[in-house]
Amino acid sequence: MVAEGGETPTSELRRFPRALAIVLFGPLVGALAAFAFFMLLNVGDPPPPDDLLYAVFSMLLITLAIGWVTGLPAAALSALVWHFLEPRLRGAARVLAALVIGAVTSLATSLPIIYIVFGGTFFNFNGFALVGTIGALSMVATALPGRTAR
Helix, strand or coil, X not given: CCCCCCCCHHXXXXXXXXXXXXXXXXXXXXXXXXXXXXXXXXXXXXXXXXXXXXXXXXXXXXXHHHHHHHHHHHHHHHHHHHHHHHHHCCCHHHHXXXXXXXXXXXXXXXXXXXXXXXXXXXXXXXXXXXXXXXXXXXXXXXXXXXCCCC
16 A cells, blocks of 8 residues: 555654654764763863863763753754655755754754753854754754665
8 A cells, every 4th residue: 555645654654763763862962962062172171180080970961961951852843844854855955954954943942941051151153053063963863874865
């Protein structure tokens, strides 16, 4: 049996795990990207060697927790948009769409949460660029792997 658009009903079921991967692993990928960025920022001013492991581990846990909370709404919205848009995309348009969807949903949903947690200190061009880049990277890392090019 072929559904409307030439797809079989099982192809619809195959797309659901992709949405689940975006929602579950997107915030994790984003938090790890943020952690890597923050570690690069601290290269010039590292903590004392006796506190280094404690500082890095603490920063990792805090970044993962905040990253998960701020990234989960963005990932859910990204997965929803991707679910409806991805079947219509071919080739390089898929990569561009994943980048744009990730960046826009990250900015739209994460910034209010970041504002509540950090106040207005994060609201500048660098903060927007970081949040958008992390969302784009997370979406590309979770939405595109394992798919065959069409």
